[in-house]
Amino acid sequence: xxxxxxxxxxxxxxxxxxxxxxxxxxxxxxxxxxxxxxxxxxxxxxxxxxxxxxxxxxxxxxxxxxxxxxxxxxxxxxxxxxxxxxxxxxxxxxxxxxx
Numbered sequence: 001x002x003x004x005x006x007x008x009x010x011x012x013x014x015x016x017x018x019x020x021x022x023x024x025x026x027x028x029x030x031x032x033x034x035x036x037x038x039x040x041x042x043x044x045x046x047x048x049x050x051x052x053x054x055x056x057x058x059x060x061x062x063x064x065x066x067x068x069x070x071x072x073x074x075x076x077x078x079x080x081x082x083x084x085x086x087x088x089x090x091x092x093x094x095x096x097x098x099x
Contacts, residue, residue, distance in 0.1 A: 030058070 037050045 030054075 037047050
């Protein structure tokens with residue numbers, strides 16, 4: 001008898017501690033950058049340019065992370081559909097049908 005195991009991935013949930021650490025790390029990094037830009041001994045327009053550049057970098061990083069996650073999730077969906085089709089074909093196939 002043919003036994004097919006499903007390779008359904010287990011959905012992993014982040015812990016509250018990991019989430020808190022990520023938020024705190026982001027806040028510390030943004031605060032340190034803001035203080036560093038504020039403390040620069042340069043014209044205000046240079047500090048403003050650097051602040052805008054940091055904000056643009058952050059939004060670009062979030063967008064890139066979302067695009068990568070969406071592509072990975074789409075690949076998993078296609079893989080699961082292909083796996084379901086294969087399992088259906090294997091379940092319907094009877095190798096002794098014409099004997």
